[in-house]
Amino acid sequence: MTDLPVTSSSDLQPRFLNEYEKLNSRHYKILAMSWAGWVFDFYDLILFTFLLIPISKEYHFTNLQMSYVLGATLAATAIGGVVFGILSDRIGRKPTLQLTILTYSIGALLSGLAGSFWLLMVFRVLTGLGVGGEWGTGQTYIGETFPAKVRGRYCAMMQTGAPIGIALASVVGGLISPVIGWRACFFISVLPAILVLFIRRHLPESDIWLHRKKIIKSGLATVREKGNTGFQQFKQLFSAANRKYFILGLVLAVFDMSAYWLTYSWMPGYLHTERNFTLTKSAYWILVTQTGGFLGYLIFGFMADRLGRRPAYSIYSVIMAFGLVMVTIFWDHIVMYPFIILAFMFMVGFGTGMFGGFGSLFSELFPTSIRSTAMGSAFNLARGIQFFTPVIISIIAIRYGLGGGISLAALFALLTGAWIWTFPETKGKKLYSGD
Numbered sequence: 001m002t003d004l005p006v007t008s009s010s011d012l013q014p015r016f017l018n019e020y021e022k023l024n025s026r027h028y029k030i031l032a033m034s035w036a037g038w039v040f041d042f043y044d045l046i047l048f049t050f051l052l053i054p055i056s057k058e059y060h061f062t063n064l065q066m067s068y069v070l071g072a073t074l075a076a077t078a079i080g081g082v083v084f085g086i087l088s089d090r091i092g093r094k095p096t097l098q099l100t101i102l103t104y105s106i107g108a109l110l111s112g113l114a115g116s117f118w119l120l121m122v123f124r125v126l127t128g129l130g131v132g133g134e135w136g137t138g139q140t141y142i143g144e145t146f147p148a149k150v151r152g153r154y155c156a157m158m159q160t161g162a163p164i165g166i167a168l169a170s171v172v173g174g175l176i177s178p179v180i181g182w183r184a185c186f187f188i189s190v191l192p193a194i195l196v197l198f199i200r201r202h203l204p205e206s207d208i209w210l211h212r213k214k215i216i217k218s219g220l221a222t223v224r225e226k227g228n229t230g231f232q233q234f235k236q237l238f239s240a241a242n243r244k245y246f247i248l249g250l251v252l253a254v255f256d257m258s259a260y261w262l263t264y265s266w267m268p269g270y271l272h273t274e275r276n277f278t279l280t281k282s283a284y285w286i287l288v289t290q291t292g293g294f295l296g297y298l299i300f301g302f303m304a305d306r307l308g309r310r311p312a313y314s315i316y317s318v319i320m321a322f323g324l325v326m327v328t329i330f331w332d333h334i335v336m337y338p339f340i341i342l343a344f345m346f347m348v349g350f351g352t353g354m355f356g357g358f359g360s361l362f363s364e365l366f367p368t369s370i371r372s373t374a375m376g377s378a379f380n381l382a383r384g385i386q387f388f389t390p391v392i393i394s395i396i397a398i399r400y401g402l403g404g405g406i407s408l409a410a411l412f413a414l415l416t417g418a419w420i421w422t423f424p425e426t427k428g429k430k431l432y433s434g435d
Contacts, residue, residue, distance in 0.1 A: 050173025081380020084133025174283025296353025317417025320351020
């Protein structure tokens with residue numbers, strides 16, 4: 001299988017993958033491998049939240065110490081997002097996707113060998129670097145190769161890897177870890193590295209990216225672009241042409257990330273310590289939210305392609321905020337109706353489906369030369385800022401409980417739904433190698 005753009009003597013034959021009317025095997029392979037990488041990316045990140053309790057018990061770490069480790073992991077995703085985003089624009093989507101998966105897999109393996117607080121911190125930072133790089137690379141891959149009219153739904157489909165990853169982490173961290181121990185949970189998390197073999201053998205490179213590189217080599221690109229270093233490439237995000245949308249995108253991601261991590265960084269602990277759930281029951285309830293999340297992502301993509309990116313975000317933000325308020329502030333009023341509580345937990349997960357819009361939105365806002373840099377940087381710098389989120393919750397919890405801290409997520413969900421209207425509507429925008 002060639003990595004070059006498809007050409008034909010017939011003018012009716014599309015030149016690039018994103019110009020095809022019907023999807024073919026190459027589209028589905030790109031989707032499958034990007035999705036699988038994101039599943040295990042998010043699994044490795046969330047697994048730690050389930051292992052916080054057994055790790056802290058064994059080493060007598062405080063909640064604040066464990067918050068620092070989780071926060072440092074999130075901060076590392078910011079660095080990984082920038083570094084691997086730049087790398088993806090320079091060496092290609094395919095090799096960078098392989099590197100990110102290897103990085104977070106090795107980080108997870110080493111986390112199981114940690115014998116001290118600082119070693120655990122270092123290994124979780126390594127995991128965070130790989131986690132930060134995978135999302136932007138995979139979403140850029142899909143955004144550049146899928147047709148404009150269905151880009152929203154397939155970028156959102158990749159995002160369904162997040163709830164699947166959380167569900168897998170719930171099973172391993174909540175159900176299996178009591179049997180095999182927390183270290184073994186990290187050891188088996190190296191298995192996603194096998195994906196690299198499939199990517200190397202079966203995935204084509206993004207043909208838009210390949211064509212862009214040919215333009216540069218031919219001398220048609222600007223001298224400045226041909227001589228770009230990684231730092232200069234990052235600086236282009238703040239050029240007159242890109243600065244506005246990069247800043248708007250970063251703020252949007254900060255709002256949405258804050259809503260997400262205020263919800264999930266301590267949700268298992270909230271159910272366990274304040275609602276007196278066993279770890280097993282907490283895992284089952286988290287599975288309910290992730291069922292909602294999976295369906296939310298799928299439906300978001302179709303809604304975004306039909307109604308537009310902006311209306312879809314706003315609708316989902318209200319759903320998430322309402323569910324959050326009910327399972328925190330108003331828990332005592334509905335505690336006698338477990339089925340009702342589960343319905344609101346489902347709504348919380350469903351509302352997180354608005355994350356399904358970032359891939360298509362960012363793909364449509366930035367040119368090919370810096371698309372992965374912009375996507376990885378905006379998304380993961382926002383995630384890196386979440387270093388403070390678990391710490392803030394643990395501090396607020398001293399006075400108002402974990403539920404009080406988690407309830408702040410509703411505010412940020414609503415801010416996300418309002419901020420999206422600062423963007424132009426990009427539904428159906430076509431992407432070109434020369435942009």
